Amino acid sequence: MHIPDGFLSTRVWGTMDVVAAPAVALLAKRAQREFDHHKVPLMGVMGAFIFAAQMINFPVGNGTSGHLVGAALLAYTLGPAAASIVMTAILATQALIFQDGGLLALGTNIFNMAIAGVWLGYLPFAMLRGGKAGVFLGGMLSLLVSASLALTELLASGVPIPPAILALSGALFVVSAVIEGAITLAVVQALERMQPGVLRQPKGLNSRTGLVLGATSAALAAAGIFVASTRPDGIESLAQRTGIWSRVTTVFRAPMADYQTTLAITPWLGRSLAGLAGLALVYVVCLVISRMLVASRPPLSAAATPREGV
Amino acid sequence: MRHVRIDRWSRGESYFHTLHAAAKLVAALTLLLCIATLSVRSLVCCAVYLMVLTVSVKAARLPVGRVLLSASAVLPFAVCFAIITALSGEPDRAAMLLIRGYLSSLTALLLISTTPMPDLLAGLEWLRAPRFLVQVMQFLYRYLLVLIEEAGAMRDAAESRAGSVRSLAVRQAAGAAGVLFVRSWGRAQAIHRAMMARGFEGHIPRFREFPLQRSDVAFTLVAAALTVGFRTVLA
Incomplete structure (x- = not known):
């Protein structure tokens, strides 16, 4: 479920972008460490595989068909951190070239599918040490979590959804989750026959870090949305709360003060500037966190697609 | 497309x-x-x-x-x-x-x-998105159409043998997805080896200033x- 732009309220997408960006930076670092960066081609090609695999129709009964979503399958084969990065790359590609999901809503979609979907899908697999039930439950949980999160965010944004439709979508989610679980299991079994050992067997609950990460980001998101929805404007209040706001206003005092005095007739302008400043602030915070997390190299200003591949 | x-x-x-x-x-x-x-x-x-x-x-x-x-x-x-x-x-x-x-x-x-x-x-x-992610996106974009074509070719092959793939059973569809997975994985490893052979050091060199x-x-x-x-x- 890719949420387009224009549906989420500023506080929801703002909060989710703030949560998702550092999480992606952290996961990129983790994936890089446990998967050494020379494996970049593997991750990219597996992302392309997910697109291609969605062309294969699985009969679901009644003449309808479904297709693989793949978050859980990626987690089983690449490990959850690498799978999160691949899913993030897929979602960004879908938003950019297929207009499937919005750009401002990208953080939200990444959180739903690439972080929560992947890690919670990996959880049963890790806990049941990769058994059949673990594979099935993982596929099911990943889709269920992503879809419910998307619905919750729409509700939190004030899209009025009557209870009847909520119940209906709940039922639909459960059905599609079961289908995703069954497809994931079928593909995993076929894979195990063709190429035994393709699944990365979880080393017990080595995924504790992952659990902590998942729980932390979920708590952060919940807290963020809660704080934001009790406040007039999410980003603004976040900025004020952290105290960075006062510093930002000091730095930009001159232009901001001018605007607010001369054009005070439109209260929107104050808020929009605050919003823009908040967005810039979010960007800077994400940048700083990513810088601290990811081993820095001299920035590569231009990069072309590799034409010299196979 | x-x-x-x-x-x-x-x-x-x-x-x-x-x-x-x-x-x-x-x-x-x-x-x-x-x-x-x-x-x-x-x-x-x-x-x-x-x-x-x-x-x-x-x-x-x-x-x-x-x-x-x-x-x-x-x-x-x-x-x-x-x-x-x-x-x-x-x-x-x-x-x-x-x-x-x-x-x-x-x-x-x-x-x-x-x-x-x-x-x-x-x-x-340039806007400082994580470079690792950007590189994964580069490869994803590079091989997107290649693998979609591969899936299409597999479907054509199946259709020419079986008449229609509309009626694939779950097991057959899973098999097709599995084959596609194994082929993608193999292709990725071949690409990786080819790049290593050309001195790939973990990042793609820039071809022009921007x-x-x-x-x-x-x-x-x-x-x-x-x-x-x-x-x-x-x-």
Whole structure:
């Protein structure tokens, strides 16, 4: 479920972008460490595989068909951190070239599918040490979590959804989750026959870090949305709360003060500037966190697609 | 495929095509932000944005009709939620969901139709998106159509043997997905070995400089000022 732009309220997408960006930076670092960066081609090609695999129709009964979503399958084969990065790359590609999901809503979609979907899908697999039930439950949980999160965010944004439709979508989610679980299991079994050992067997609950990460980001998101929805404007209040706001206003005092005095007739302008400043602030915070997390190299200003591949 | 067309559009030579990708990204995000915060009764502002976007599409020498039509790809989702909203007695809001969704989609489409994907990724990297992620996206984009074609070839092969693959059983479909997986994995490893053999050191070397010109900065500032200005005066 890719949420387009224009549906989420500023506080929801703002909060989710703030949560998702550092999480992606952290996961990129983790994936890089446990998967050494020379494996970049593997991750990219597996992302392309997910697109291609969605062309294969699985009969679901009644003449309808479904297709693989793949978050859980990626987690089983690449490990959850690498799978999160691949899913993030897929979602960004879908938003950019297929207009499937919005750009401002990208953080939200990444959180739903690439972080929560992947890690919670990996959880049963890790806990049941990769058994059949673990594979099935993982596929099911990943889709269920992503879809419910998307619905919750729409509700939190004030899209009025009557209870009847909520119940209906709940039922639909459960059905599609079961289908995703069954497809994931079928593909995993076929894979195990063709190429035994393709699944990365979880080393017990080595995924504790992952659990902590998942729980932390979920708590952060919940807290963020809660704080934001009790406040007039999410980003603004976040900025004020952290105290960075006062510093930002000091730095930009001159232009901001001018605007607010001369054009005070439109209260929107104050808020929009605050919003823009908040967005810039979010960007800077994400940048700083990513810088601290990811081993820095001299920035590569231009990069072309590799034409010299196979 | 729809994307092949957009990819071809993105190789044009208009003013919009020659701008730095990072400048266009920032301008597009500003416009998206303004659209996302539009309140329910700001139809004038929406109309102005639509006009500005249409004129930009025209100025970028893109086929206006087809671009406007392509942007409606967002509508199925939007219509679904608009109907729900309208049924709950808020028709104004429902209309606004549709309009905002469409305008946002058009903005993103204008960005991608005037920026080739490699440049766009370079722009993302210029804005300091995690480089590891950008590299994964480069490979994903590079092999996207290759693997889709491979899946298509597998379907053709299956159809020529079995008549129709509409009636694939779950096991057969799973087998097909499995074969595709194994082939993709094998291809990825071959690519990796080939790159190692050519001295790949974990990052793709740059082939040309892509400096941010003063005119790019000017474009971003003017575009952002106009967008915010319209939003302020009209809404």
